[in-house]
Ligand SMILES: [Zn+2]
């Protein structure tokens with residue numbers, strides 16, 4: 319089982335992922351991988367753990383959307399969720415282990431025991447969930463080539479899994495994200511996304527929440543709703559607007575071409591949105607990623623959902639978003655040393671450029 323460790327100087331938690339750990343020499347060639355491309359690869363690959371027919375290569379499935387009459391862990395699915403084989407966090411809990419295996423234990427407010435190495439270095443067992451969503455049954459399909467139906471089903475699966483995981487009282491936060499390409503953190507070409515449920519609330523999110531709460535207390539409105547209004551009034555950073563969603567490059571964008579998708583009507587958590595909105599969201603994400611493919615020569619990218627902690631899903635102060643970040647720049651010394659970003663692109667200009675690639 320992995321371990322959570324807290325930096326006593328920042329209070330940020332870090333997951334020390336023992337199950338995925340690499341020995342020091344294995345980091346040597348980490349940047350030598352080639353860029354993944356979906357051209358000239360077959361629809362099926364016999365050693366791919368995510369291809370239909372190879373279901374036995376992954377742990378037993380958690381959920382799938384599949385043809386009526388077909389069985390779990392066999393072919394016939396179009397979206398499939400399995401546990402991550404090398405989880406950063408796992409649901410096998412550390413309760414028993416916490417009490418018996420260590421002398422110096424403490425109990426957190428959810429009732430779980432965790433070892434305390436010393437007063438200053440705090441740890442917790444890595445209890446959580448780490449799931450892989452296989453986005454499609456086709457080895458050579460990436461989001462721009464998905465049918466609308468496929469992307470809609472994928473996003474409905476995200477909601478489905480969120481609503482299931484949120485019931486586990488040990489989990490405080492659920493993040494859904496996708497890494498596409500080597501520069502975005504994945505080497506498996508078969509399109510997939512991931513869901514991680516954590517037993518702590520990440521510090522970045524805590525800061526975010528604090529600002530949003532503060533604004534809500536002071537002004538009495540959602541800071542994100544006000545930001546959306548300001549973006550609409552300005553208009554220069556918007557790349558797409560529909561009945562339900564706004565897509566824009568944020569005013570203080572941290573990365574070139576970083577794109578935010580937000581619902582126009584106030585809603586704290588994406589999983590509270592109805593089926594039609596979830597489907598519409600999927601189609602917008604496909605559109606934006608296809609646009610990026612044209613504008614930026616098929617970049618590697620990440621997308622991440624920003625939701626509130628599970629306990630705050632109905633609180634008025636927060637407003638969910640989905641953020642897409644093409645991996646076209648690298649964090650360097652200044653960013654690492656300060657946590658501040660240097661964005662070498664101007665959001666007003668990148669938004670205008672992107673609009674040209676989002677035509678029907
Ligand atoms: Zn595959």
Ligand SMILES: [Zn+2]
Pocket residue numbers: 540541542543544583584585636637
């Ligand atoms: Zn709002």
